[in-house]
Each structure stands twice: as C-alpha cells, then as structure tokens.
Amino acid sequence: MRQPDWKMLRNTGLSAFIALIQAGCVSNTTWSGQQQEDRAQRLARGCVFYFDGAGGGTKDKNYGAGVVDGMLEAGYKGAGELMAWETGKGLMSDQVASVEYKRAKATESADSIAAYQKKYPGAPVELLGFSAGTAQAIFALEALPETSQVGNVVLLGTSISHDYDMTEALKRVRGKLYIFTSPHDHMVGTMMKLSGTADRKFRDAGAGVKGFVLPKGATEATKQLYAAKIVTVPYEESFKTDGDKGHHFDNVKKDFIRDHVAPRLMGR
Numbered sequence: 001m002r003q004p005d006w007k008m009l010r011n012t013g014l015s016a017f018i019a020l021i022q023a024g025c026v027s028n029t030t031w032s033g034q035q036q037e038d039r040a041q042r043l044a045r046g047c048v049f050y051f052d053g054a055g056g057g058t059k060d061k062n063y064g065a066g067v068v069d070g071m072l073e074a075g076y077k078g079a080g081e082l083m084a085w086e087t088g089k090g091l092m093s094d095q096v097a098s099v100e101y102k103r104a105k106a107t108e109s110a111d112s113i114a115a116y117q118k119k120y121p122g123a124p125v126e127l128l129g130f131s132a133g134t135a136q137a138i139f140a141l142e143a144l145p146e147t148s149q150v151g152n153v154v155l156l157g158t159s160i161s162h163d164y165d166m167t168e169a170l171k172r173v174r175g176k177l178y179i180f181t182s183p184h185d186h187m188v189g190t191m192m193k194l195s196g197t198a199d200r201k202f203r204d205a206g207a208g209v210k211g212f213v214l215p216k217g218a219t220e221a222t223k224q225l226y227a228a229k230i231v232t233v234p235y236e237e238s239f240k241t242d243g244d245k246g247h248h249f250d251n252v253k254k255d256f257i258r259d260h261v262a263p264r265l266m267g268r
Contacts, residue, residue: 039079046078046124047116048265049109051140053131053157054198055091057084063130063252070257076266078124081116083109085136095132095195102198106139113140114148126265127153130252131187134208135160135198141169149174154261156180156251158208159188161201165215170225178264181211182235184246233260 048071056062064082071080085105087093117125127150129137134155141150152175170177183189188208196202211232214223235246242255250256 042077042079043116044120044123046126047120048076048078048080048126048128049083049113049137049140050080051083051085051109051127051129051133051136053133054086054094057082057086057094057133058088063249066252066254067128067130067257067261070254071262071265073254074258074262074266076262081112083112083133083136083140085109085133092195095198096200099200102136103139103143106136107143109136109140110143110148113150114144117148124267125150128261128265129153129155129158131157131248132159132198134158138164138166138169141172144172146171148172151175152265152267153177154180154264155208156261157185157188157206157248159192159198159206161197161199161204162207162210163204163213163215164199164207165218165222166212166230167215167219167222167225170229173229175267176231176264177229178231178233179207179211180233180235180251180260181208182246183209184235185209185248187248 050064050067052062052064056064062082068080085102085108087097087101113125117123127137127141129135134157137153137155138160141153144150149172151173153173155178158179158181166177185208188206190205192206193203197204197206211234212226212230214226218226235244239246239250239256239260242259243253244250244256
C-alpha cells in the first residue's frame with residue numbers, strides 16, 4: 001500500500017488550516033483590557049492567567065471574549081490576566097514558532113505569575129489555556145519553581161501532543177489539571193497532523209481529542225502524578241445546551257465557560 005506523502009499533504013493543508021481558524025476568530029476586549037472598577041479588589045482575591053490561542057493574544061484580536069463573560073457570569077470574584085506569547089506575525093507564525101521561542105515566552109509568563117504570588121501571598125492562582133495556548137500554560141508551569149504552586153488548570157482544545165511528558169508541569173499543580181476532549185475537534189484531530197502540534201510534532205493529533213497518555217518509560221512517580229492530578233473531561237451531548245457541539249472554538253463560548261470551565265477553576 002502506498003504511503004501518504006505527508007510533506008505534500010502538509011503544504012496543501014496549511015491554507016485550509018488557516019481559513020478554518022480565522023473563521024472562528026473573535027475580535028473583542030481581552031480580560032486584562034476589561035478594567036473593572038473594582039480591579040484592585042479583584043486582584044487581591046485571586047487571578048486566572050489566560051493563555052490564548054495562535055493568532056490571538058492581543059487587545060484587538062483574541063478568542064477570549066466568551067472567557068471573560070463566562071467567568072463573570074459564573075460569579076468569579078477574582079481578576080484575569082491575558083498572558084501574551086504570540087509572535088505578532090499572524091496565526092501561522094504563532095503555530096509554527098519554535099519550541100525554544102515558546103518556552104522563552106512561557107518563562108516570561110512564569111515570572112509574571114511568580115510576581116503576582118509574591119505581591120498577593122495566599123491569593124488563589126489558576127491557569128486556563130486554549131488551543132496553542134495550552135502548550136504555553138504547560139511550559140509556564142514547568143518554568144515555575146516547585147514552590148510556586150497553582151490551584152487548578154483547565155486546558156481547552158489542547159494542541160500539544162498527546163504523549164507529552166506532563167511530569168514537571170503537574171508538580172506545580174496543587175489541585176487538578178482538567179483537560180476537555182472531543183472527537184469532533186477536527187482542528188486538533190486532523191489539522192494538527194498537517195500544521196504540527198504546538199510542541200512541533202507531526203502526524204500527531206493533539207491531546208484535545210482523547211487526552212494525555214503516559215510517556216514511554218514513565219516512572220512510578222509519573223504514573224502517580226497522572227492518576228492524582230489529571231482529570232479528563234470527555235465531550236458529552238449535554239454540552240450542546242451551552243452551544244458546544246465539540247468543535248474547536250466551542251470551547252471558549254460564554255455559556256460553556258460559565259457552566260463547565262469556571263466551576264472547575266473555582267474549585268467547585
């Protein structure tokens with residue numbers, strides 16, 4: 001049987017990949033740009049650090065409008081910060097940026113998180129990542145000192161590879177790491193094989209389809225971390241009541257954030 005020409009498929013598929021993502025783009029105010037009058041008080045009560053997807057991450061163009069509204073409607077009393085990591089050169093440049101570049105930006109994010117924790121000791125810190133931003137959230141966790149524990153982490157439309165070793169990231173999570181998965185997310189399940197996952201692996205569907213698997217040669221300690229910390233939330237038909245049909249951008253719709261993401265970030 002003739003093997004597929006992955007290079008050709010990759011090149012011809014990129015234009016379709018870009019068109020599909022851009023079709024779902026939301027241009028609105030970012031969480032950090034939405035300055036509530038009580039922001040100072042909110043910061044003292046806790047903060048959700050949000051890592052947007054490729055092509056987003058700015059005050060003028062992001063995918064987080066539903067995140068903001070959903071968290072607020074859920075009654076979240078803390079503040080939110082957008083952790084910009086994008087190249088500024090567009091969606092595809094963000095997606096294919098090197099792991100070295102992404103880790104450098106994640107280290108900057110980790111420094112911001114650590115600075116917040118120093119200024120507001122004891123205030124709850126949670127992380128939320130969407131699409132390629134899930135890799136940034138994971139890299140930022142790895143860049144934190146182990147003493148800088150965060151509460152809960154939620155990953156949506158996860159485009160990092162499914163067998164990525166989560167050991168170091170999980171060591172920084174005091175609560176749970178929730179990963180929402182969907183077999184209907186063709187952006188992660190199909191297009192990532194062409195464009196490459198956020199950690200630059202090809203022919204690999206991202207973890208957003210079925211969740212994480214243990215890396216090869218996993219130690220007993222890693223197995224225990226995975227069992228204790230990772231909670232996979234598979235797609236359910238009931239999610240449709242919140243406008244979620246399992247597609248990539250359904251993850252950041254307001255109602256879905258309010259009813260399914262916010263409660264987990266708030267430890268409910």
